[in-house]
Amino acid sequence: MPQPVDVDDLRQGLLGVGYVADAGLATALACGVSLGRAILLEGDAGVGKTDAARALAAVFGAQLLRLQCYEGLDLAAAAYDWNYGKQLLAIRTAEASERPGADEARRIPDLYGDEFLIRRPLLAALGATRERGIVLLIDEIDRADDEFEAFLLEFLADFAISIPERGTIAATHPPIVVLTSNRTRDLHDALKRRCFYHWIGHPTVEREIEIIRLHLPDVAPELAGDVARAAANLRERGLRKAPGIAESLDWTQTLGLLGARRLETEVFEPSLGSVLKYPEDIDLARASAAAIVAAARGPSTGSG
Amino acid sequence: MAGTRRAQTFAEVLRVLPTASSAGVYWRARAAMLPSIDDLDAFQAAFLEFFGAIDDADALRRLVRTVDAPPRPAPNAPKRETIPPPPSDRPAGPELADKAPILWIAASSQDRLSDKAFEDLDEAERAAMMRLIERVRTAAELRASRRRRADQHGDRFDFRRTLQSAARTAGELARRRTTRRRLRLRPVAFVLDVSGSMTPFARALVQYARVTAAARPAVSAFAFATRLTDLTPLLKRAGDDRLMSAIAQTVRDYGGGTRIGAALRTFNDRYAVRGAARGGTVVILSDGWEREDPALVGAEMARLRRLTRRIVWVNPHKRHAAYEPLARGMAAALPYLDAFLSGHNLRTLEAVADAIEGRLG
Ligand SMILES: Nc1ncnc2c1ncn2[C@@H]1O[C@H](COP(=O)(O)OP(=O)(O)OP(=O)(O)O)[C@@H](O)[C@H]1O
Numbered sequence: 263m264p265q266p267v268d269v270d271d272l273r274q275g276l277l278g279v280g281y282v283a284d285a286g287l288a289t290a291l292a293c294g295v296s297l298g299r300a301i302l303l304e305g306d307a308g309v310g311k312t313d314a315a316r317a318l319a320a321v322f323g324a325q326l327l328r329l330q331c332y333e334g335l336d337l338a339a340a341a342y343d344w345n346y347g348k349q350l351l352a353i354r355t356a357e358a359s360e361r362p363g364a365d366e367a368r369r370i371p372d373l374y375g376d377e378f379l380i381r382r383p384l385l386a387a388l389g390a391t392r393e394r395g396i397v398l399l400i401d402e403i404d405r406a407d408d409e410f411e412a413f414l415l416e417f418l419a420d421f422a423i424s425i426p427e428r429g430t431i432a433a434t435h436p437p438i439v440v441l442t443s444n445r446t447r448d449l450h451d452a453l454k455r456r457c458f459y460h461w462i463g464h465p466t467v468e469r470e471i472e473i474i475r476l477h478l479p480d481v482a483p484e485l486a487g488d489v490a491r492a493a494a495n496l497r498e499r500g501l502r503k504a505p506g507i508a509e510s511l512d513w514t515q516t517l518g519l520l521g522a523r524r525l526e527t528e529v530f531e532p533s534l535g536s537v538l539k540y541p542e543d544i545d546l547a548r549a550s551a552a553a554i555v556a557a558a559r560g561p562s563t564g565s566g
Numbered sequence: 567m568a569g570t571r572r573a574q575t576f577a578e579v580l581r582v583l584p585t586a587s588s589a590g591v592y593w594r595a596r597a598a599m600l601p602s603i604d605d606l607d608a609f610q611a612a613f614l615e616f617f618g619a620i621d622d623a624d625a626l627r628r629l630v631r632t633v634d635a636p637p638r639p640a641p642n643a644p645k646r647e648t649i650p651p652p653p654s655d656r657p658a659g660p661e662l663a664d665k666a667p668i669l670w671i672a673a674s675s676q677d678r679l680s681d682k683a684f685e686d687l688d689e690a691e692r693a694a695m696m697r698l699i700e701r702v703r704t705a706a707e708l709r710a711s712r713r714r715r716a717d718q719h720g721d722r723f724d725f726r727r728t729l730q731s732a733a734r735t736a737g738e739l740a741r742r743r744t745t746r747r748r749l750r751l752r753p754v755a756f757v758l759d760v761s762g763s764m765t766p767f768a769r770a771l772v773q774y775a776r777v778t779a780a781a782r783p784a785v786s787a788f789a790f791a792t793r794l795t796d797l798t799p800l801l802k803r804a805g806d807d808r809l810m811s812a813i814a815q816t817v818r819d820y821g822g823g824t825r826i827g828a829a830l831r832t833f834n835d836r837y838a839v840r841g842a843a844r845g846g847t848v849v850i851l852s853d854g855w856e857r858e859d860p861a862l863v864g865a866e867m868a869r870l871r872r873l874t875r876r877i878v879w880v881n882p883h884k885r886h887a888a889y890e891p892l893a894r895g896m897a898a899a900l901p902y903l904d905a906f907l908s909g910h911n912l913r914t915l916e917a918v919a920d921a922i923e924g925r926l927g
Pocket residue numbers: 280281282283305306307308309310311312313314444473476506507508
């Protein structure tokens with residue numbers, strides 16, 4: 263049975279490794295870890311889904327294994343494969359060193375031995391030990407297709423993979439599994455039922471300030487606040503791609519390089535490329551520059 | 567049944583991670599029971615309605631409002647793609663949506679039975695089990711299709727009832743108001759090894775086949791030991807007993823031993839090539855012990871692979887931790903499977919049900 267982890271302890275731990283989690287996210291993660299069940303994180307691009315798994319691994323001193331999903335992802339890429347080149351080489355070598363009289367068994371190498379097995383993330387994730395846990399991140403599961411989802415369902419139920427040539431390999435210490443989805447499609451209900459769920463929303467202004475200052479401790483606190491408020495404002499504008507936290511971080515950094523201590527009109531436009539990725543979004547923001555800068559400077563801080 | 571499972575998860579969370587605060591309860595309930603952010607409104611309403619009765623309702627309402635500040639999809643969040651219906655060589659089956667039953671599950675008796683292997687059931691338990699199997703079928707089918715009807719109301723879980731059942735951990739009754747979905751029904755064929763130790767499991771699966779056949783078209787079932795018998799005509803017409811005696815007859819007629827490869831060849835030649843499972847699922851029950859050449863099993867599995875969309879193999883012996891597919895027939899079949907499952911009791915039968923429905927549009 264997995265050890266229960268306290269929600270607040272986990273939240274502190276995550277902060278210690280550079281990740282700001284709110285109560286909802288910390289709860290979902292703590293539930294998953296404590297009950298040995300997968301956690302499904304959904305949210306817009308750049309809200310910290312992937313980083314949450316990284317941070318979780320760091321908290322537990324666990325190894326992070328990441329499986330990036332894509333359409334057509336198959337078991338050879340996700341679970342295991344045989345190193346055909348090496349197998350072939352072994353056969354050649356055996357043939358070359360074949361001497362008359364050498365006994366049969368010695369001449370034929372075991373082609374399905376460990377040295378020929380390529381462990382992809384799912385198989386590798388079964389190798390956790392008491393000393394070293396594993397966090398398995400199955401990133402962007404919505405991109406993989408149904409077949410893979412069905413396989414995953416089984417994998418999560420058994421934490422075992424059967425390899426025809428080898429038999430079944432099972433985990434002695436199940437990994438902590440984090441799945442992420444950008445919601446390009448619905449996941450199968452059966453999969454969802456096996457997971458704790460959390461929707462990571464865009465951060466509140468306070469949390470975003472905290473994140474920016476955590477990542478960029480040298481930045482002026484006022485600038486962090488301006489960026490967080492401006493980002494929040496931009497997210498309300500129905501852009502083609504709303505800025506994520508990564509973009510806020512880039513923006514802050516760019517503004518810092520431009521020597522800004524606050525978000526001023528003069529630096530707003532030239533720096534927009536670091537926060538918005540589509541020309542039409544940049545045009546839109548440029549048209550409302552004054553309003554966004556005013557909102558960024560905030561009601562409490564005044565405009566001076 | 568899905569709702570029940572979520573409720574059980576919530577109850578488990580409260581046991582493992584107890585909390586005294588309302589916010590703590592809220593987030594635990596949400597992590598355990600919210601299936602998707604799209605269901606948030608229903609969840610919030612149910613949470614308030616249920617916990618509002620035992621806690622300060624105003625405080626809770628404030629809580630729900632504050633905790634809910636950011637976590638919504640942005641207005642410009644990418645629209646979900648509607649999942650295109652899979653290509654099908656037959657028209658969609660009749661709609662089951664209106665038949666969607668309200669499931670009442672006696673949690674206490676079900677729990678006891680859920681984990682008991684089919685082979686260990688006594689007569690009374692077996693009868694109860696047969697009724698429960700029916701629900702597995704229904705539940706799996708209902709969660710199968712992702713194509714939702716335009717109907718906004720029928721879909722999704724009934725959180726209020728789910729929460730109630732969660733609160734009564736001892737749970738006499740858990741209820742899930744099931745979803746309304748438009749189902750696209752693909753053929754399903756059951757090919758069941760009824761030799762020797764397989765019989766109790768075959769009985770459970772044939773029962774499952776029977777209730778499946780009652781609800782959808784294109785369900786067929788076959789029993790085999792050394793030869794293959796078509797049970798399909800009996801699925802709809804006969805009662806439990808006629809089917810069971812047909813199974814017994816299959817074993818008696820052809821003597822002992824198992825010829826999986828030969829049975830699969832008959833199935834492929836006579837039924838699969840004519841579309842018994844085209845575009846659908848074949849469920850094979852067997853422990854994989856082949857009396858004859860396992861190469862034939864491999865060859866026939868390869869053929870079957872081309873004739874169907876999905877192959878699910880149920881092997882009750884898989885549950886034994888030490889089991890490795892050493893049975894030679896099993897080893898030969900493995901590369902062709904989409905799912906390899908245990909299915910030895912009700913709980914694992916649910917996994918079988920999910921696997922069958924896994925490919926339904
Ligand atoms: N809560 C947080 N605390 C600290 N840093 C964060 C947090 N959320 C996001 N970040 C930072 O923001 C960046 C983007 O996060 P991440 O890549 O995890 O987003 P994502 O949700 O996985 O995005 P995508 O959907 O594009 O993959 C990372 O550099 C990460 O360090």
